[in-house]
Amino acid sequence: MNPMTSQEIELKVRELLSERSGVALDKIGAETRLAEDLGVDSFGSVELMFEIEEAFGLEIPDGDIMHVRSVKDITAYLEAWSSRKSLPRAQA
Amino acid sequence: MNRRRVVVTGLGVAACNGVGVEQFWRANVEGRSGIAAIDAFDVTDLAAKIGGQVRDFTPAQYMPEDVAKRVDRFVHFGLACTEMALKESGLALQAEDPDRIAVIMGSGLGGQMFHEEQMVSAFDRGAHRINPASVARISPNAVASQIGIRYGLRGPNLVISTACASGAHAIGEATRKIQHGDAEVCITGGVEAPLTQFNFGAYCSLRVLSRNNDNPMGASRPFELGRDGFVMSEGGAVLVLEEREHALRRGAAILAEITGYASNSGAHHMVMPESGGADAARVMAASLRDAGLGRVDYINAHATSTRANDVAETKAIKAVFGEAAHRIPISSTKSMIGHSIGAAGAIEAVVCVKALQEQLVPPTINLDEPDPACDLDYVPHESRPVRMEHVMSNSFGFGNCNVALIFSRAT
Numbered sequence: 001m002n003p004m005t006s007q008e009i010e011l012k013v014r015e016l017l018s019e020r021s022g023v024a025l026d027k028i029g030a031e032t033r034l035a036e037d038l039g040v041d042s043f044g045s046v047e048l049m050f051e052i053e054e055a056f057g058l059e060i061p062d063g064d065i066m067h068v069r070s071v072k073d074i075t076a077y078l079e080a081w082s083s084r085k086s087l088p089r090a091q092a
Numbered sequence: 093m094n095r096r097r098v099v100v101t102g103l104g105v106a107a108c109n110g111v112g113v114e115q116f117w118r119a120n121v122e123g124r125s126g127i128a129a130i131d132a133f134d135v136t137d138l139a140a141k142i143g144g145q146v147r148d149f150t151p152a153q154y155m156p157e158d159v160a161k162r163v164d165r166f167v168h169f170g171l172a173c174t175e176m177a178l179k180e181s182g183l184a185l186q187a188e189d190p191d192r193i194a195v196i197m198g199s200g201l202g203g204q205m206f207h208e209e210q211m212v213s214a215f216d217r218g219a220h221r222i223n224p225a226s227v228a229r230i231s232p233n234a235v236a237s238q239i240g241i242r243y244g245l246r247g248p249n250l251v252i253s254t255a256c257a258s259g260a261h262a263i264g265e266a267t268r269k270i271q272h273g274d275a276e277v278c279i280t281g282g283v284e285a286p287l288t289q290f291n292f293g294a295y296c297s298l299r300v301l302s303r304n305n306d307n308p309m310g311a312s313r314p315f316e317l318g319r320d321g322f323v324m325s326e327g328g329a330v331l332v333l334e335e336r337e338h339a340l341r342r343g344a345a346i347l348a349e350i351t352g353y354a355s356n357s358g359a360h361h362m363v364m365p366e367s368g369g370a371d372a373a374r375v376m377a378a379s380l381r382d383a384g385l386g387r388v389d390y391i392n393a394h395a396t397s398t399r400a401n402d403v404a405e406t407k408a409i410k411a412v413f414g415e416a417a418h419r420i421p422i423s424s425t426k427s428m429i430g431h432s433i434g435a436a437g438a439i440e441a442v443v444c445v446k447a448l449q450e451q452l453v454p455p456t457i458n459l460d461e462p463d464p465a466c467d468l469d470y471v472p473h474e475s476r477p478v479r480m481e482h483v484m485s486n487s488f489g490f491g492n493c494n495v496a497l498i499f500s501r502a503t
Contacts, residue, residue: 022158046224059220 010075030072098270100347102181102332104173108144120454125309140301142308144325144430164203165285169328170235181332194247194275195236196266198258198282200434202232257489260437264353282438283328313458314395314424315466322396323430329438348445352383352498369408376412379496389480394488395424403465423471424456437487444499
């Protein structure tokens with residue numbers, strides 16, 4: 001299995017956020033903030049982490065959620081994970 | 093002191109034979125069944141294979157898409173029916189005091205659909221893979237909460253779960269809330285989405301479901317000799333109730349008045365009614381006392397099409413009304429739409445309100461050869477024009493939870 005590229009990871013994250021928030025995909029970029037720009041509250045962030053786990057096939061420890069504020073935080077986290085372990089391609 | 097009067101100013105309904113009040117009412121008047129082979133889940137290894145699925149229903153027509161995606165099917169019915177009922181009521185929510193608007197709904201099962209999906213996931217993949225939305229989606233009170241959140245209604249907000257009486261109980265308690273001055277307006281009704289593998293299978297194991305799989309539209313046969321159980325269905329209904337002066341002040345069209353309510357328990361058995369119908373008789377008599385009436389002009393019976401219910405209910409009606417019982421038209425909505433558990437009492441309340449407005453009693457279909465133990469006037473096959481001032485609706489739930497409601501013509 002090929003690991004996902006950074007671009008693929010970011011696109012998938014943006015798609016999940018777009019789906020969740022109803023904000024158009026092209027309005028969500030690396031700098032977009034979860035709480036301030038997309039209205040993701042603490043319950044929403046728990047759901048979002050679950051969706052990311054399901055989409056990427058990993059498990060995110062509780063403590064790690066605390067540091068995630070923006071799209072680029074999520075993609076950086078997933079890239080770090082990916083470099084430690086080859087990520088399988090997310091299922092469409 | 094005179095009691096505050098409670099009127100109905102809006103209706104919404106989603107049933108297997110019609111979504112929306114006009115479509116649903118027309119189907120009932122024409123005696124059209126909504127029962128068909130179940131395709132919502134796999135029924136291969138079950139003895140019963142038929143039910144009342146609500147088709148041609150797109151939740152996002154009645155609520156924002158992101159809300160529709162995040163709630164279970166029973167809440168879809170609640171939000172959709174509320175939207176329809178509020179529209180008909182003409183209530184301008186922004187002009188109302190939100191603290192004085194209550195939401196009281198009935199649901200026997202809550203979010204059974206999502207629950208089952210997540211249970212399967214938990215067993216297959218481990219409990220750590222349970223969706224974090226589970227708590228919020230499965231809770232039975234999600235339906236009232238989501239209605240409150242969607243419309244900003246901040247009065248009392250609760251869900252009543254009394255199996256097949258849930259919807260009727262909710263309407264009765266909503267009536268009391270307004271009578272007692274706890275609210276001016278109440279969104280009330282019942283919803284159910286029981287057509288799921290586990291739930292349907294559980295009722296199938298109980299051997300209470302009709303196995304007349306070859307004749308779905310003829311399977312629900314209340315009071316009929318050949319009946320072999322009830323047909324399970326899904327759906328919902330919502331009524332907007334208002335304190336009468338409140339409705340008059342804003343110039344609302346009053347559809348009907350709720351004049352009587354009583355509830356009790358048979359204290360007898362979890363799934364069997366008292367065979368003599370004594371508990372059902374007591375609750376009907378109590379609702380008449382509550383309304384200050386001696387008789388009614390029509391009874392929308394609980395009439396599930398089980399051997400036990402239909403005979404007990406017939407005995408109860410005779411015990412309450414004596415000789416006059418033979419002259420009161422009685423009919424069964426469930427003959428056309430099956431039994432929608434916690435939604436049934438609310439859907440039947442819609443039928444009662446429409447019957448009063450149109451002065452027309454919908455029929456009991458499939459009543460070809462009445463059970464000799466059921467010898468009252470069940471308005472077989474064809475709807476009938478009847479002069480009606482007061483009508484009664486019975487709902488008897490598993491666990492012996494009984495409710496009788498009385499609706500009266502708007503005055």
